[in-house]
Amino acid sequence: MRPLTPRRLLSVCAVLAGILFVTVVLSLRLGAYSISSGDIVMTLINRVIGRTNQIPSEFNLVVFGLRLPRIALGILVGASLSVAGAGFQALLRNPLADPYVLGVSSGAALGAILSLSLAPHSPLAMQGAAFLGAAGTIAAVYFLGRRGGQLDSSTLLLAGIISASFLSAIISFLMTTLAGRDLRGMAFWLMGDLSSAPPADPGRWFGWLFFVFFIAAGAIYTTASDLNLILTGEEEARHLGVHVGRVKLVVYVSASLLTGLAVSVSGSIGYVGLLVPHVIRMIFGSDYRLLIPATAIGGAIAIVFADTLARMVVAPTELPVGAMTALAGAPVFIYLLRRRMR
Amino acid sequence: MQFRKSYTPILFLALTFTATAAQASQAPIAAPTAGPKSTAQFIDELGRKVTVATEVRRIVSLAPNLTETVYALGLQERLAGDTDYCDYPKEATAKPHVGGPMSPSVEAIVALHPDLVLATTSINRIQTVAALEHVGIPVYVSDPHSVEGLLAGIRKIADITGASTSGKSIVDDLQARLDSLHAALNGSTSSRVLFIVWSSPLISVGQGTFIADALKLAGAESVVKSTKNWPEMSMEEVVRLRPEYLIFARGHDDPDAGNLDVLRTRPVYRDLKPVRDGHVVSVSDSIDRPAPRMIDAIEALAHQLHSAAFVTRQHDSGARAERSASLAGTSGKEGCPCGL
Amino acid sequence: MSGAADSARPGAGSSSGSGSFPPGSGQNPARVLVEQATYAYAATDRDAPEFTLGPISFEGDRREVISILGPNASGKSTMLKLLAGVLKPLSGRVQIDGSDASELDPRVRAQRVALVQQESALLFPLRVWEYVLQGRYPYGRRLRFQSAQDCRMAENALLQVGADDLRDRWMEQLSGGEKQRVILARSLAQEPALLLLDEPTQHLDIGGKVELLRRLRRLADENRFTVIVVTHELNLAAEFSDRIVLLHKGKCMRTGEPTEVYQRDLLEQVFQAPLEVHLSVTGKPRVLVRDPDIAAARPGWTIDPN
Numbered sequence: 001m002r003p004l005t006p007r008r009l010l011s012v013c014a015v016l017a018g019i020l021f022v023t024v025v026l027s028l029r030l031g032a033y034s035i036s037s038g039d040i041v042m043t044l045i046n047r048v049i050g051r052t053n054q055i056p057s058e059f060n061l062v063v064f065g066l067r068l069p070r071i072a073l074g075i076l077v078g079a080s081l082s083v084a085g086a087g088f089q090a091l092l093r094n095p096l097a098d099p100y101v102l103g104v105s106s107g108a109a110l111g112a113i114l115s116l117s118l119a120p121h122s123p124l125a126m127q128g129a130a131f132l133g134a135a136g137t138i139a140a141v142y143f144l145g146r147r148g149g150q151l152d153s154s155t156l157l158l159a160g161i162i163s164a165s166f167l168s169a170i171i172s173f174l175m176t177t178l179a180g181r182d183l184r185g186m187a188f189w190l191m192g193d194l195s196s197a198p199p200a201d202p203g204r205w206f207g208w209l210f211f212v213f214f215i216a217a218g219a220i221y222t223t224a225s226d227l228n229l230i231l232t233g234e235e236e237a238r239h240l241g242v243h244v245g246r247v248k249l250v251v252y253v254s255a256s257l258l259t260g261l262a263v264s265v266s267g268s269i270g271y272v273g274l275l276v277p278h279v280i281r282m283i284f285g286s287d288y289r290l291l292i293p294a295t296a297i298g299g300a301i302a303i304v305f306a307d308t309l310a311r312m313v314v315a316p317t318e319l320p321v322g323a324m325t326a327l328a329g330a331p332v333f334i335y336l337l338r339r340r341m342r
Numbered sequence: 343m344q345f346r347k348s349y350t351p352i353l354f355l356a357l358t359f360t361a362t363a364a365q366a367s368q369a370p371i372a373a374p375t376a377g378p379k380s381t382a383q384f385i386d387e388l389g390r391k392v393t394v395a396t397e398v399r400r401i402v403s404l405a406p407n408l409t410e411t412v413y414a415l416g417l418q419e420r421l422a423g424d425t426d427y428c429d430y431p432k433e434a435t436a437k438p439h440v441g442g443p444m445s446p447s448v449e450a451i452v453a454l455h456p457d458l459v460l461a462t463t464s465i466n467r468i469q470t471v472a473a474l475e476h477v478g479i480p481v482y483v484s485d486p487h488s489v490e491g492l493l494a495g496i497r498k499i500a501d502i503t504g505a506s507t508s509g510k511s512i513v514d515d516l517q518a519r520l521d522s523l524h525a526a527l528n529g530s531t532s533s534r535v536l537f538i539v540w541s542s543p544l545i546s547v548g549q550g551t552f553i554a555d556a557l558k559l560a561g562a563e564s565v566v567k568s569t570k571n572w573p574e575m576s577m578e579e580v581v582r583l584r585p586e587y588l589i590f591a592r593g594h595d596d597p598d599a600g601n602l603d604v605l606r607t608r609p610v611y612r613d614l615k616p617v618r619d620g621h622v623v624s625v626s627d628s629i630d631r632p633a634p635r636m637i638d639a640i641e642a643l644a645h646q647l648h649s650a651a652f653v654t655r656q657h658d659s660g661a662r663a664e665r666s667a668s669l670a671g672t673s674g675k676e677g678c679p680c681g682l
Numbered sequence: 683m684s685g686a687a688d689s690a691r692p693g694a695g696s697s698s699g700s701g702s703f704p705p706g707s708g709q710n711p712a713r714v715l716v717e718q719a720t721y722a723y724a725a726t727d728r729d730a731p732e733f734t735l736g737p738i739s740f741e742g743d744r745r746e747v748i749s750i751l752g753p754n755a756s757g758k759s760t761m762l763k764l765l766a767g768v769l770k771p772l773s774g775r776v777q778i779d780g781s782d783a784s785e786l787d788p789r790v791r792a793q794r795v796a797l798v799q800q801e802s803a804l805l806f807p808l809r810v811w812e813y814v815l816q817g818r819y820p821y822g823r824r825l826r827f828q829s830a831q832d833c834r835m836a837e838n839a840l841l842q843v844g845a846d847d848l849r850d851r852w853m854e855q856l857s858g859g860e861k862q863r864v865i866l867a868r869s870l871a872q873e874p875a876l877l878l879l880d881e882p883t884q885h886l887d888i889g890g891k892v893e894l895l896r897r898l899r900r901l902a903d904e905n906r907f908t909v910i911v912v913t914h915e916l917n918l919a920a921e922f923s924d925r926i927v928l929l930h931k932g933k934c935m936r937t938g939e940p941t942e943v944y945q946r947d948l949l950e951q952v953f954q955a956p957l958e959v960h961l962s963v964t965g966k967p968r969v970l971v972r973d974p975d976i977a978a979a980r981p982g983w984t985i986d987p988n
Binding site: 031032033034058061062065066067120121122123176177178185188193195196311315316317318319320 | 388426439440441442444445446447448449450452453455467468469470472473476477478570574
Binding site: 001004006089094095222223224225226228229232233235236281286289 | 815
């Protein structure tokens with residue numbers, strides 16, 4: 001009998017964090033602008049110790065203006081989507097659930113497309129509108145997914161799928177009839193793309209994003225033990241003292257928030273939220289107390305790696321990262337499926 | 343409460359992370375500078391106020407039409423890089439590439455140390471422009487909706503890059519040609535045309551596009567009144583609109599476009615009046631690339647539609663007609679303007 | 683009233699060398715007290731009730747096995763839910779160790795009452811020990827790691843059901859009988875005062891049924907808890923129960939020892955079948971299906987409801 005101990009939790013996270021570190025280093029090193037590892041290290045050190053005037057301005061630009069924000073965004077998005085995916089899989093009692101199944105990304109896409117047509121030259125407006133779209137969908141699906149005052153897994157799933165289809169239909173309609181603007185940007189958004197630049201004050205922007213991430217992911221983490229129980233049966237969990245209704249609400253809101261966050265800044269990157277939790281489960285087990293932090297780091301690794309590939313494969317053209325996750329995701333999915341069959 | 347107790351370490355982690363992130367990106371990103379330069383400001387076609395060095399020595403173009411413009415202005419020595427799609431003139435393909443117009447590598451652009459980047463709303467994404475802004479590289483965004491706008495844009499780019507004299511002479515020349523075209527067409531009634539960008543599905547051009555404007559200058563009136571830039575339509579709509587001419591832009595994707603013999607065998611098309619009358623015109627697809635060559639295409643089109651108006655002038659503009667004819671025969675690997 | 687909560691179980695922290703559970707804390711005479719409890723189901727709040735239960739009264743003490751008997755739709759499951767505290771009685775009371783079952787905080791209630799159910803399909807692979815450890819959830823903080831104490835309790839529970847050799851197996855690999863023992867072990871890990879089972883013998887063969895009821899009997903004796911089983915196995919219930927509660931269409935027909943309750947007229951009325959009651963060598967009643975021809979020769983019997 002080897003139940004999860006804090007030590008195992010920390011050691012698994014340490015190992016994964018190590019892999020993430022290596023991936024980040026790789027991503028920092030590779031790029032169309034050639035800059036040696038030594039220069040990168042010097043730039044980082046000089047920045048950290050405050051000697052910013054010692055850094056050649058171009059290195060500063062490439063490392064801190066281009067690569068690091070992209071990596072940071074990748075970590076945020078990867079972690080958010082994976083944790084959200086794990087949460088939804090428990091909430092909906094369905095291993096095929098991914099962060100988009102409840103329509104959050106469709107709502108965000110609707111916001112994005114409206115923003116593209118009304119304010120085409122403001123990427124920031126697009127992000128804000130996408131988030132609003134996501135929030136609206138979260139609320140709507142919540143009210144549709146209730147049964148007897150509580151969130152019911154099957155009702156929620158149906159409500160989400162229907163909302164997603166409905167919103168997609170509206171989006172198709174808009175894309176064909178919207179006057180004037182070319183909605184070229186939507187193609188990239190729908191694929192998922194990390195190239196959106198942070199606003200003029202990236203510190204605060206990232207600060208806010210990560211803050212929301214930790215709040216939402218943290219909220220899900222507090223329900224980790226409850227989720228373990230709920231996964232063996234809702235009624236049984238209730239009889240063991242789990243506040244099932246409250247847990248479902250917390251997971252629903254938090255996971256949807258994480259999805260909305262990720263999707264607003266990078267579009268709908270696919271497969272990560274579905275597959276990373278499964279891969280982590282295969283290696284480390286399904287205990288959510290370990291799964292949630294492990295899957296967060298795992299998702300970060302996946303996205304940073306996929307983005308690095310997307311930038312380098314047909315350089316200098318940059319593929320949208322969603323294309324990479326889809327390409328890699330399908331074979332991984334098939335492999336997992338076959339293993340389950342055995 | 344139990345909830346709060348397990349939440350504290352997470353909250354703590356969140357705050358620490360936020361604080362570190364905020365602290366880490368405090369200093370603004372500076373543009374690459376090699377010593378103090380004198381700068382000027384301009385306002386681009388999107389109304390953006392941009393600061394650029396008065397001496398623009400290195401230019402990167404993010405669209406084929408802008409590359410053509412750069413060459414037309416005689417600035418090719420200063421063109422540090424362009425896209426994979428830039429194919430005219432031939433020398434442009436030898437320049438360092440930064441990727442495709444929709445997804446260029448910002449790093450590759452930075453590596454070229456440009457003083458100015460040229461972009462256009464017809465094919466580039468606003469996210470690319472924002473990313474370049476973020477790293478402090480000046481971007482001129484062109485937003486062509488009319489031929490007049492195109493000419494004014496050429497002038498502006500010329501002024502910014504210090505090629506004002508060649509800019510003025512090019513634009514004056516183009517304007518003169520357009521004026522004489524206008525004079526020649528004075529009195530002819532506009533032909534009602536349907537400009538076909540793509541045959542399946544059938545896509546035409548909207549009123550707000552520069553193609554529609556170009557058509558007007560060529561003595562044609564697009565029968566499509568949509569405000570959408572690239573409206574899709576059904577064949578029924580085509581029949582209802584009753585155009586006199588069908589105009590196809592010859593491109594690499596659709597080599598048979600505008601081939602009358604092929605159209606005469608195609609169902610529905612073969613029954614349209616323009617096809618039966620033989621009123622099918624194909625023009626070089628420089629008509630949908632906002633660059634100086636667009637005027638050539640406009641002239642060629644005008645000649646094809648209103649050949650009668652040009653007969654009397656044939657003798658004193660033989661050279662011009664020759665040029666139009668030779669241009670009508672060109673086709674090159676030019677990209678489709680609709681970024682769908 | 684129910685504020686005593688987790689800390690009010692003296693001896694809950696210690697464990698003896700044998701596999702038995704430490705004694706509970708109840709000072710009240712009866713472990714389980716059901717007094718004139720009623721309940722009703724209606725389609726909506728304003729409709730007349732479609733089904734009413736009660737009033738029902740009975741008591742259960744430590745080491746007792748009580749069977750709730752009755753044909754289908756007699757209200758047995760509803761009664762069980764009242765005992766589990768999931769439903770609140772419309773009138774009367776259902777108390778466990780002196781506290782109203784429905785008023786208890788769910789975690790506290792989970793420390794007192796364990797409801798053993800048919801298992802639902804598991805989504806992700808789970809080991810037997812993980813599953814049994816989940817029974818320790820009601821103890822300690824929500825988000826926590828299991829302690830040595832928890833592991834010991836889970837181990838004990840597995841021993842008690844004779845399944846400790848299944849410890850490292852995957853749940854999905856178990857047979858029906860093995861799975862049931864493991865589910866029982868999880869409930870035992872809760873260290874309950876009251877163990878509730880809903881038709882536990884449904885899918886078992888006769889050997890399995892006997893084994894289960896024997897085990898329940900033994901567990902009740904060793905651990906001094908009360909076991910309440912909902913069943914319609916007349917003979918097994920008679921053999922293994924200390925007390926019977928007979929329900930019929932929501933009404934409590936009789937409660938008492940098996941010999942008191944198993945009266946032929948009563949049983950025939952409730953179960954609508956020709957029956958006859960004998961006594962076995964152990965002194966417990968045995969119910970057999972009667973030859974219908976003899977029944978035809980005895981018209982006009984009545985029953986008297988309590």
